[in-house]
Amino acid sequence: MLPEPYDLLPTTARQSHTIAAGDVLFRQGARTLGLYVLITGRVHLERVGPNGERLIIHRATSGTSFAEASVFSERYHCDAIVMDAGELVRIDKSAVLAAFANPDFARAYGRHAAQQVQAHRQIMEIVGIRRAEDRVMAGIVAGLLDGTVVDFAARLQLTHEATYRALRALVEAGRVTNPSRGTYRLA
């Protein structure tokens, strides 16, 4: 099943594809076909700077959509390159644009987008905290430590070593508990 709000679209709007490492889904400047939902695998969005610098715009992960803005644009403005094999669903630009005439879809889309924006803002605030210990604490308070510590560290833009050390310091300070290997909770 597709994640919200794309589950509300007719099945005719979607096309499943398997992807292999190195595949190029689209190139900067190509006509837009639509957005993508990554089921499994990894995809990088990259932009090439005026002087040839490669700049990673986004790393798409399982269960998330990417290139949403392409629905509102004539041309892709970055490259999409498959890093790890997997599968994805392409969702037609025209189907999405048409679906905005359906208030249920429109509201679901709006809700989803608003929540995403909020989550991004919060992570950006947290990432702005300089001290690793404070940053990790804020990340825990924000509920970002749900999966592995390695994933958590990546979301905080810290190395996992720094994150483990901060977690230990927080445990020693009594602010966090470590009920079992790899699990941490607010004290």
Place this chain on the structure above:
Amino acid sequence: MLPEPYDLLPTTARQSHTIAAGDVLFRQGARTLGLYVLITGRVHLERVGPNGERLIIHRATSGTSFAEASVFSERYHCDAIVMDAGELVRIDKSAVLAAFANPDFARAYGRHAAQQVQAHRQIMEIVGIRRAEDRVMAGIVAGLLDGTVVDFAARLQLTHEATYRALRALVEAGRVTNPSRGTYRLA
């Protein structure tokens, strides 16, 4: 004039307010009235953690909206506190929800939100670059250096000192030009 897409809403949906430092616009748990567009001034959104930690969720700046997700929620889930006096416009939750029945508004909202998400993802990628010089270069390539260097540094989550030093190093490396005091461009 309000920023997109709220300019499409009927004027009856908006209420202008002047705000003073220290004012509380809403509290965590209060019934949601709607979202806000900050015209001038500064507003912080803060959440209080389970153990009383204050965590800044977002710093709203002039010309931007905040609490968009409240439109889809019964209760505010953070506090909104005015840091610097100014003025803002409150936009009724019910008016926004109703406006999603208008495909033009829905699409404008979708486009705006998708672009914001994209911009956030890009900034997060850039902020994840460790070396100050690489980060600053990426920021320039991404077109983030439009205002002052101080603002640019804040967006990159770097101190302005580190940013100035990186800019100088980039100029010395011939990757960036410094046509006049305070202005930098790609070489």
Place this chain on the structure above:
DNA sequence: TCTGGAATATGATTTCAATCATATGCTGCC
């Protein structure tokens, strides 16, 4: 069951950005 890979965890060292300090240019305003 063995094996390989990833997550967990922590120690030692290095590096580089933060911090502290200082100076100048520019702008608005009283």
Place this chain on the structure above:
DNA sequence: GGCAGCATATGATTGAAATCATATTCCAGA
């Protein structure tokens, strides 16, 4: 016109996170 405040700019020092290294545990899969 002078002063306050901010942006620009750079030097010196410090501190903390990155990096490098290593060990153990856990899990999936051959």
